Amino acid sequence: MKIGIVGAGRLGSAFGLYATRRGAEEVGYYSRTQASTVAAASLVGDVGRVYTDVASLIRESDWIVLTVPDDEIPEVVQKLAEEGDVEGKLVFHMSGAASSEVLLPMKQIGAHTASLHPLQSFADGCSGADKLETTVFGIEGEVAAVSVLEEWLTAAKNRYFIITATQKPLYHAAAAVVSNGLTGVVDFALHLMAAAGIEEKTALSALLPLIEGTVQNIQEKGVAEALTGPIARGDIGTIVRHTEAIAGQAPQLLENYQMLGRLTLATACQSQLRDPKRIARLQELLSE
Ligand SMILES: NC(=O)c1ccc[n+]([C@@H]2O[C@H](COP(=O)([O-])OP(=O)(O)OC[C@H]3O[C@@H](n4cnc5c(N)ncnc54)[C@H](OP(=O)(O)O)[C@@H]3O)[C@@H](O)[C@H]2O)c1
Structure with a gap:
């Protein structure tokens, strides 16, 4: 499975490293600055990839993960919806405050959308990836997307529970x-x-x-x-x-x-x- 992560910050770096440890075939990053993108991609080693445009990240990825600040999500979603073909791909963000409804522009063009929130606090990529091993997740979104995430978390031995958009705040x-x-x-x-x-x-x-x-x-x-x-x-x-x-x-x-x-x-x-x-x-x- 190939994962494309938009937002190479604390959680993006941690989740990419965790996904690598869980067998991801490729973990590619696109971020606002080149420095963060390169740092996060280097952290995951051989499977890491640096993207300089979101269209390529979308094309090459099975999963598209948004780990930008909450306030940036709507703008990034709009950009992704305009610049790539997301049909049939799993798209999720990792915010605790927002629901998957914010991903509607991508759902409308065929993406399976969800939010996957880790109930943990992450200060950096390395310690964050360690913490993710025992983190409990809250999953919310479309049935098809939720079931893919459930399967992945079960295989990774992470506990999770499913919530609705109304319950999320x-x-x-x-x-x-x-x-x-x-x-x-x-x-x-x-x-x-x-x-x-x-x-x-x-x-x-x-x-x-x-x-x-x-x-x-x-x-x-x-x-x-x-x-x-x-x-x-x-x-x-x-x-x-x-x-x-x-x-x-x-x-x-x-x-x-x-x-x-x-x-x-x-x-x-x-x-x-x-x-x-x-x-x-x-x-x-x-x-x-
Ligand atoms: N950290 C936690 O403990 C934690 C826990 C649970 C959930 N979350 C969720 O995870 C998400 C990210 O939080 P974080 O703490 O990882 O934030 P962060 O460390 O500030 O990282 C955000 C990253 O997004 C990039 N970015 C900002 N605007 C962008 C844009 N318009 N396009 C592309 N990239 C952009 C930034 O890029 P540059 O570095 O390149 O400037 C930065 O690396 C949020 O939704 C947050 O609610 C975080």
């Missing part, structure tokens, strides 16, 4: 909350540490094992039972000490502390925290 919001939201929460914790006089490097190296332990608890026990800490225990005195200290020493952080506390309280109330009086007092302390 909520699905992607969940992925963004977990990945980007966690990063924001860690940054927030570092600000609290800084307010306590603990410098960032020391704080981060202390917090990372705690994050790993928490992820392990979630894996082993599920979300509701994995929750530990003062809110799950209903330790009102501890939350009073937190809010008073933050209000006194870092008042700019209080609102976010309370917002995260309310999220935690909702989880605690699912199974661990049952006392209505404690819940009401915690709600009061965690209200803005």
Whole structure:
């Protein structure tokens, strides 16, 4: 199978290398700049190919993969639809936010269209290809296209689930909350540490094992039972000490502390925290 990738960035490079490891016969790239195109094609070794025009990439490829930034997809789709014959070819993009509907101009001229979203964060081609081995994918699109991708992912031993275009924004919001939201929460914790006089490097190296332990608890026990800490225990005195200290020493952080506390309280109330009086007092302390 020959794969043509438009957009030789982080995910494009990672996916091309992963597809090479999974036996792709050829992985060709077309990108905005020659430097990115050459770098990504070199990464995949002998099967790599550099394209300087999209018409050749379309002609030579069985699969056409779009890994350009989300905002660029409509323009690139238009260009591809105008410059090549995509009839019978599989065309998909890898955005989590957009559905395959954005590929309509290509579907109208006979392409089988889908979106294939990896639930992972990719910083570069090499580490990204390693991560793809255990990545779970969300697939959405035309039945014919989805079934080809299902078959490929099954052979590659990747887990996946199929979603609809309507489900995709909520699905992607969940992925963004977990990945980007966690990063924001860690940054927030570092600000609290800084307010306590603990410098960032020391704080981060202390917090990372705690994050790993928490992820392990979630894996082993599920979300509701994995929750530990003062809110799950209903330790009102501890939350009073937190809010008073933050209000006194870092008042700019209080609102976010309370917002995260309310999220935690909702989880605690699912199974661990049952006392209505404690819940009401915690709600009061965690209200803005
Ligand atoms: N990275 C992730 O963690 C991740 C995870 C899941 C999904 N995705 C999805 O993957 C897609 C790409 O994201 P990314 O993070 O890989 O972005 P990226 O690193 O910025 O790469 C995008 C590439 O597209 C090229 N490009 C931009 N405009 C173009 C155009 N008009 N024509 C041809 N090439 C163009 C850029 O080319 P030059 O380098 O040549 O300028 C760049 O190499 C997005 O849809 C994103 O939502 C990314």
